[in-house]
Amino acid sequence: MKQIPMTVRGAEQLKQELEHLKNIRRPEIIKAIAEAREHGDLKENAEYHAAREQQGFCEGRIQEIESKLSNCQIIDVTKLSNNGKVVFGATVVLLNVDTDEEVTYQIVGDDEADIKQGLISVNSPIARGLVAKEVDDIVKIQTPGGIIEFEIIEVKYK
Structure with a gap:
């Protein structure tokens, strides 16, 4: 399994x-x-x-x-050395390139996901688009409303 x-x-x-x-x-x-x-x-x-x-x-x-x-x-993301890459458990601060709006998400397991708390599933389109990227990368995420471009501002391992 x-x-x-x-x-x-x-x-x-x-x-x-x-x-x-x-x-x-x-x-x-x-x-x-x-x-x-x-x-x-x-x-x-x-x-x-x-x-x-x-x-x-x-x-x-x-x-x-x-x-x-x-x-x-x-x-336990706090035990990993923060190399600036987005990994499972990391908290990512994103800037919506079009709206200049900042959002913060932590990438978590399916059972923990709660968008209202800023917790997104590792299997969600946003998380899949972010994993392995790093600070200053621009990522294009397919959402129900269309493609959104985000700039990764910060990656925290807390």
Whole structure:
């Protein structure tokens, strides 16, 4: 199986979610199933069926997280020597050549991506266009609105 790149922060968030699901959510669901069973006939018992459905979702998510964590490659960008190249985990400050607008993105794994937080997936068109480039390079990125030219102003490994 292919290794999934992940930042240290992304792996930590998944570990916290996994711990919450196993130690808090799973016992809550088991308790809800036990209480619903006490209400009698399980065929007509909506609470029982809802709790069993939640249990299925919870167990599925636990398996998904465990799989991701066992197949991830945690990359700590702060331990890399900053040679000015855009790599996974780097934070890149870009200047839109047409609008003079500055944007900052960190290149992260798929699970961590959140455009509102400036976190873009390594598999996104912008990240693919930036990786291996360096400061002062001009990159042309195909976006839904057309091609946008960016100048790489700064690359941070933080």
